[in-house]
Amino acid sequence: MLGPYFPVLASGCTALQIETLADNEPMLRAARRAGFTGGLADEVLLGLLARDQTGW
Numbered sequence: 001m002l003g004p005y006f007p008v009l010a011s012g013c014t015a016l017q018i019e020t021l022a023d024n025e026p027m028l029r030a031a032r033r034a035g036f037t038g039g040l041a042d043e044v045l046l047g048l049l050a051r052d053q054t055g056w
Helices: 003-010 025-033
Strands: none
Touching: none
């Protein structure tokens, strides 16, 4: 199923990655149908905005 990914891969990209919540079953099914593989893992995403910091 290279068709829709051809422009990305032709640009030199060697991998595609998507991210979704572990309990988002519709998205997980869609990703698997599109050819994405892999397992589930817990992930923590932390963010820091400069405007929220004092002394910056």
